[in-house]
Amino acid sequence: MQKLFFTALLSLCLSGAPASEAQDLTACIVAQKVKDRGELSRATSLYTTCIQEGELMAGSRSIALNNRGNIYLGEGQYNQAIADFDESIKLNPEYSNAYNNRGMAKQLKGLYNAAIDDYAQALKIDESHLNAANNLAWIKATCPISSLRDGQLAITLASRVNKATDYQDSSSLDTLAAAYAEAGQFQAAIDHQQKAITLASENEKKQQKDRLSNYRQGKAYRDLSGL
Incomplete structure (x- = not known):
């Protein structure tokens, strides 16, 4: 779903948005493909470049932060993951995936009450999650x-x-x-x-x-x- 979202945004960019936005979205798509190939260190670096140096819109930046957070989560770097999910949610408070993923990170840290709250919030936003x-x-x-x-x-x-x-x-x-x-x-x-x-x-x-x-x-x- 996230890759489809990026593809849709890229199409919009190519139809009239500034070239820098389209370029940064393309870089995010590349980062996700690199992650899917298992090249996690390179994917993290690519996402970091998009987030820190790119000109992404808030919604796109929120997804990029969530995706980088997922890499940290998979590598057991729970504090870094939570920090990315926090920022993702600040940019898009209705992003159910970020709440769910933050819940997983908190659960693995033993923060069970906080994890339950995040899962519940994800379901409040999207009951079909x-x-x-x-x-x-x-x-x-x-x-x-x-x-x-x-x-x-x-x-x-x-x-x-x-x-x-x-x-x-x-x-x-x-x-x-x-x-x-x-x-x-x-x-x-x-x-x-x-x-x-x-x-x-x-x-x-x-x-x-x-x-x-x-x-x-x-x-x-x-x-x-x-x-």
């Missing part, structure tokens, strides 16, 4: 802080995501299984986890099988990655 719904369901099902968990809400959110994906997405099914386990419905958790495993990549299968073992023992899963 499946990533935000899945992320909020996950934290409500697996948060190590008991007062923040809500199994029934997690089931509601995760069910919505799975209906939208026709129950064919491993990550979403994994979340739904965790939600059922938190609610004490372990057979449903087992059934959905088993299906999730059949759809999972090899990298995902081990953790999902570990969760399945938990559910067979009548134990809910706790995500301790933020501790």
Whole structure:
């Protein structure tokens, strides 16, 4: 979606906006393509040049900051990621992706309340934001802080995501299984986890099988990655 947005903006620029704006948008598109190839250091550098030296409009700059923040997030540089998402949101307070991504960074830092707020805000802006719904369901099902968990809400959110994906997405099914386990419905958790495993990549299968073992023992899963 972000790449399509950049392409649309570039078309508008070429039809009449200043050449410098079109040039900077082209550089942002190149940065995203470089990121997609896995050249993260170069992509970060390209985005930084666009952000600091370019003449991007506020909406375009917001997306560029969000995209650079995603690189930092993937590399575990959570403070840098949050700083980029903060700035992205300042430029575009209705940018649901930036709220969702900031929520992930905060969750991984153990800032669970703040992460929940960001996921909720992303959904307030765009109730069809499946990533935000899945992320909020996950934290409500697996948060190590008991007062923040809500199994029934997690089931509601995760069910919505799975209906939208026709129950064919491993990550979403994994979340739904965790939600059922938190609610004490372990057979449903087992059934959905088993299906999730059949759809999972090899990298995902081990953790999902570990969760399945938990559910067979009548134990809910706790995500301790933020501790």
